[in-house]
Amino acid sequence: MKISEIFKTRKTRLPAMGLIVAVFVIPAAALITTAFCNNRWCQIFPWQNKTISGFEECVSLGYPVAESQPRRCLTPQGSFVENLEQPTGGIAESFYSEEIAVDTPLINALVTSPLEIKGKARGSWFFEASFPVSIVDANNNILGQWYAEALEDWMTTEFVPFKAELSFSASETKMGFLILSKDNPSGLPENDAEIKIPVLFTE
Known part of the structure; x- marks a missing residue:
């Protein structure tokens, strides 16, 4: 075979190989990468939208965290609040964080x-x-809702004492949660915060 014919054959093969790479190899590599992706930077397809179970999983997937109290992990589908429930081992004690402290009721009361x-x-x-x-x-299931009222001037960054009297209906479960939510007139998810205090109900 003449040298000119060899070069001619190679020239015809190169575009064909490039076409194979473009049509098969690159899409296959992209599919494999996205299929096993565990971070949000490569989650570009709707079928990759995983159901996030909570704050820790949201953080592990690389979503941004708002440094509120408690912290919130933000996703396009919604936000997940860091759980500040304090382990008690069944012993009643008061709830305290850097943003709110509850004297009554005690945890597990x-x-x-x-x-x-x-x-x-x-x-x-x-x-x-x-x-x-x-x-x-x-x-x-919501058993009761109301508002806690400030007992002193609330226009401050310091702690302000509050009080509330909450009436609620009977529970069908032995335990539940008292939820205190930060008032958020802005409606922005990064300004939301809440604490959940485990409580027990009488039978």
């Missing part, structure tokens, strides 16, 4: 309606001198 709630929270938790409180059963 036996509660009845109406429930008296006392504590202190940073002024940023209030809006118009109040913030929402609610109580739910173990299945997250």
